[in-house]
Amino acid sequence: MPKKTFLRLKASKQTRVYQGLIDVFYEKGYEAVSVADIVKVCAIPRGSFYMYFEDKFDAFMYILSHAQKDKMIYLKPVLDRLNDRAFMDCYIDLIKAGLAYANEHPKLVGLWMRFYRSSSHRLSQHWRVFELQAIDVLSEYLKQDQNRGHIRDEVDIRSLAKLLYHIQSIDILEAYIDGEAENTIINKVDAYLEIILNGIKEA
Amino acid sequence: MPKKTFLRLKASKQTRVYQGLIDVFYEKGYEAVSVADIVKVCAIPRGSFYMYFEDKFDAFMYILSHAQKDKMIYLKPVLDRLNDRAFMDCYIDLIKAGLAYANEHPKLVGLWMRFYRSSSHRLSQHWRVFELQAIDVLSEYLKQDQNRGHIRDEVDIRSLAKLLYHIQSIDILEAYIDGEAENTIINKVDAYLEIILNGIKEA
Amino acid sequence: MPKKTFLRLKASKQTRVYQGLIDVFYEKGYEAVSVADIVKVCAIPRGSFYMYFEDKFDAFMYILSHAQKDKMIYLKPVLDRLNDRAFMDCYIDLIKAGLAYANEHPKLVGLWMRFYRSSSHRLSQHWRVFELQAIDVLSEYLKQDQNRGHIRDEVDIRSLAKLLYHIQSIDILEAYIDGEAENTIINKVDAYLEIILNGIKEA
Amino acid sequence: MPKKTFLRLKASKQTRVYQGLIDVFYEKGYEAVSVADIVKVCAIPRGSFYMYFEDKFDAFMYILSHAQKDKMIYLKPVLDRLNDRAFMDCYIDLIKAGLAYANEHPKLVGLWMRFYRSSSHRLSQHWRVFELQAIDVLSEYLKQDQNRGHIRDEVDIRSLAKLLYHIQSIDILEAYIDGEAENTIINKVDAYLEIILNGIKEA
């Protein structure tokens, strides 16, 4: 929710500011960034920043939302095929699509992690909302799978959704940021899925 | 690692400072707390703070370590019986012991969450260490289970350990902080365990 | 003294701006109002403000003058009858006419009070001028009364004028703003007049 | 109500700051003074100001209260003799004592005027309290006079008190600030008293 003034800016300037914001937040992390940092990196006057955004938080939310919309473009093709197939069969594809996005926008992934791990009150509140939405969407798909008999009736779908969500959020993203190779990451996901699909109990 | 000066203080003052630190960090969150806040809440002179601790970070780590030692007292009895029993059978007991601890020290649980979700560079670094230690310990126990044939050989123990760790860290702690009733939380854990033990696939 | 551009505006827009100015100055007080506040409340472009007025001060003086002209409309009928009657007999009517005006334009009364109690250098200078004018007019009428023998020769007319002026400015206006009932206010004026007419000394 | 830190300062520094505050507030007027101005004139570091006072308002109230205590020292002798004499007979002495004080502390009189004429919300609120106290005290003395038969029973004492208060506050102080000679001012007071004592009506 940048201010109208920002949205009326010519595209090139908007992009410059957008990129500057990503750079500076990626570099120093949300709390460590000052408005002084921002205006320096974006090369805009101090006063202009407040014409474009409410405050630092507003600017941060702007790039996060922008990033999320971007990511959906990568996930869309996978999600579109979901009606024909079991969600759990596609899960690894979703992860791969996410990795493809990450490769194109590595800084944004870092930002996302920072957001995930943010102690700022305001940030966490917003995060919880994002989180619940994502888990709701996952639950929806998984419920379909259960109805179709792909998932045992005894399985609590919401718990399963949370499990899948956190696997992706924490472990996969973290591995990516640590610079692990893509196939290593895929192997990790496979290991998780092996457990979730088959359970750990000796038959 | 508070300074020697602090450790030489008489117990009553140490406790006052310890409680003050918990209160103020709980109240405002790590990054928002200033040294000015600390000395006011702990009712110590400004200069004394720097005689007791290196800086804010040092003080925060002090209460976290202290808290962790406290927690181990609650977990000890459960862990002691582990040699005779399968770890996975005891997992729910571990959670219960954790909840008992939480009930006695609710503010510390809040702090722990803040720590878990901290974007401060220094904090995350330390956190990763804590995290890896915990996962290592879990892995050890789970490996034993696998050797004894309680867990399928195909299961990747480290992935399993991470799964169990995150379930506890995020979902259980969060439910606790949200004020959910103890048996509701236990039910949640059961739902997770049901999935992990039996898998989700229809037989 | 708004700029010509403002006076050429169509009446409806002039009124909108006039009302907006009253609202915003009444709301926040002269010094606290910024040009940003003004353009928001008046719903005019930032640049237009400087086409209409010199600056904030100019805008404030505009509404004050405007208000004063308005007020004269209420006082006119009373003043017109003054030639036939003793001024002091009409004083209470003047106060009543003032209250009638206040009831129609309560915000302007608030503004007037703010003006009266303004520490801004520029404002006080202008105020002194207003004040002296008002006292001059009062003196004129009172001198007539004295010449006609309604007022003792020993009375210093200018002092009397100031006394009457300040009674009205401070106590009556303040009572009005505090929301006191009209007849309570009239009683106050009567009490003042009783003193001024008859003196306080026991005969 | 300066902070403890200020009151613990050694006297010479307290005085320096006190004088600096008087100078700067006198020079520019309350609203126009910035903290930057204050620290420059008082020759203290920016941070120190906030160790001594809550904010600009606090600093201003400090010098006003201080000034008021000072003034009482001048008025005390006159007030002490009041039990034996009619208050109205002493009123002129009170004014003279006030003028003596003003001659010693001319800047403080200017400040007092600024305070009297302040549109700052916070300032006016405090002012009203001061004002009511002063009027209460006056009323007390005047009531005694009335009981002793020095003042007609029909006179509303509170109205009389307000009249006397405003005469002093506005006209006398203003004349003083305008640099009028002391005997001119005394003559003015006499003119007011002549009216109030004897009334304006031709016998």
Added chain:
DNA sequence: AATGAATGAGGATTCATTCAT
């Protein structure tokens, strides 16, 4: 060892005014 005053750089935000469109 204990204290609390000192410091000035750095934090966010607002400001009146100009000027290119």
Added chain:
DNA sequence: GATGAATGAATCCTCATTCAT
């Protein structure tokens, strides 16, 4: 004439740390 983006100085206040007592 109308518009609203641009500007950077100026606002208040907090900060972690030091150091003289």
